[in-house]
Amino acid sequence: MEYSKSLMFSLVFCVFIINGIESISVQLQATPSEGILGSTSLELKCSYTTVPGEEYVTGVNIMAKINGQFKNVAIFYTPSLPLNATLTNDGNYLSNRVTLTNPTDTMTNSASMQFTQIACEDENEYMCNVAYAGSGGSTSANSVVANISVKGNPEEPDSVPSYVPSAGIEEGNNVVFTCTGNVGKPQGKFRWVRYRRDSNDVTIQETPYESETTTAVIMPGTCTFNGTSSLTLKMEQLDNNAVVRCQVVYQGEPLDLKQQTNPINVYYSVRNVQVTKFPSNPTFAEGAEPITLTCESDGNPALINTDYTWHKESNISVMLGTGPTYLINNVVVNETDNYICVAQNSFNGQTFNMNSSIHIQIDDDGIGAGAIAGIAVGIAVLVIIIIIIVIFVLRKNNRGKDDSIDEPPEKPRNNLSFVDRKDALGDKNGPFNNHNIHYADLNFDDRPRSRKPLQLSQDSDLDHTPYAEVMMPRV
Numbered sequence: 001m002e003y004s005k006s007l008m009f010s011l012v013f014c015v016f017i018i019n020g021i022e023s024i025s026v027q028l029q030a031t032p033s034e035g036i037l038g039s040t041s042l043e044l045k046c047s048y049t050t051v052p053g054e055e056y057v058t059g060v061n062i063m064a065k066i067n068g069q070f071k072n073v074a075i076f077y078t079p080s081l082p083l084n085a086t087l088t089n090d091g092n093y094l095s096n097r098v099t100l101t102n103p104t105d106t107m108t109n110s111a112s113m114q115f116t117q118i119a120c121e122d123e124n125e126y127m128c129n130v131a132y133a134g135s136g137g138s139t140s141a142n143s144v145v146a147n148i149s150v151k152g153n154p155e156e157p158d159s160v161p162s163y164v165p166s167a168g169i170e171e172g173n174n175v176v177f178t179c180t181g182n183v184g185k186p187q188g189k190f191r192w193v194r195y196r197r198d199s200n201d202v203t204i205q206e207t208p209y210e211s212e213t214t215t216a217v218i219m220p221g222t223c224t225f226n227g228t229s230s231l232t233l234k235m236e237q238l239d240n241n242a243v244v245r246c247q248v249v250y251q252g253e254p255l256d257l258k259q260q261t262n263p264i265n266v267y268y269s270v271r272n273v274q275v276t277k278f279p280s281n282p283t284f285a286e287g288a289e290p291i292t293l294t295c296e297s298d299g300n301p302a303l304i305n306t307d308y309t310w311h312k313e314s315n316i317s318v319m320l321g322t323g324p325t326y327l328i329n330n331v332v333v334n335e336t337d338n339y340i341c342v343a344q345n346s347f348n349g350q351t352f353n354m355n356s357s358i359h360i361q362i363d364d365d366g367i368g369a370g371a372i373a374g375i376a377v378g379i380a381v382l383v384i385i386i387i388i389i390v391i392f393v394l395r396k397n398n399r400g401k402d403d404s405i406d407e408p409p410e411k412p413r414n415n416l417s418f419v420d421r422k423d424a425l426g427d428k429n430g431p432f433n434n435h436n437i438h439y440a441d442l443n444f445d446d447r448p449r450s451r452k453p454l455q456l457s458q459d460s461d462l463d464h465t466p467y468a469e470v471m472m473p474r475v
Contacts, residue, residue, distance in 0.1 A: 046128035120223030154184030179246030269352035
């Protein structure tokens, strides 16, 4: 039957060509040509142009390719046949999603199918068929094929990325992260980003992973793709407290569609053990203030008080105390030693430890209370000895004063009892008679700048010593 109809249509078409009937111009256009799944406005418009006075349109059909063949999905009527446009049985899948509008003019007009909701099956090839009559009879003309493509926007990943192992992760483990979700249509992909963070949750390093493969399958009942991507990371110390993010990339653009893990706990053994002292003196005097030793370390699990122990190198088997600090209260010489801090932590049935030491030097050159008392006694004895010596010297000097002549407080000539006696002075205008003067009877003080006057010897006799012409120097 279908073969007979096709043959008949071909014969009629040939007859019209032979008779010289001109065909009308038909165009079909989708605006826009790309629809987005969901509530989206898209118009499929069939326009045609007839030859005035020779042709008139009797009907318009919009066809879609179904199972490899173009079939009518919507029928439109001209004003000459005032019926409402309607969907065919093959076009029932468009129900409640399109609005049909008939042509309003028999000469130059168009039929329209307006989409209000786009579904995956709307991605198809379409064609418009216009039936018309002319001077030679009835026939139809088809437009070229118009295409509608459908996009499906991606969505946020289904959940936070899962990872295996999910607990007890330690430094050196390989951890596999997996992310799934709707990556849209056309198919998008996932990108990964690792954020290393400090203890205050501040990002210190951001590492993207762009080349990880995303496998995708069409989601049942829809034309979008469900993607899956995996990332394998070898855990390090810096990955403790890190987060790993899965982000959707659609048509080459990273979107704000992402999920990330909670902070990841990564165990690592104790390390970076360091001991400091306060005060920081290179050496300490015996009897000084107490010395505080502090031990610091890094590790996860973090160390608590009982994870620190203190020892002396000279007797390592004896534990001095526990906790991150140790106080040397008795600062004496025999406390000089290398002080050792042993730090340890445990996880997954294993215990790890590391130690560090510091040398404390205590010298006895400081002045203690006993030393101060000894010094005080010594000083007292020394003072007594000095006093005795001074007294002895003074007494000795006093015994010799009777035989000595003190320097007069005034000029020597003022102390001479005969200084104003003219008869005792020589004649200044006459010549001196220096003969027969016995100098042995005079005592001279030959010290520089001495003010002592000439003195008569104790055994001299003034009456027998001719010295009257001796002049005293004026000082």
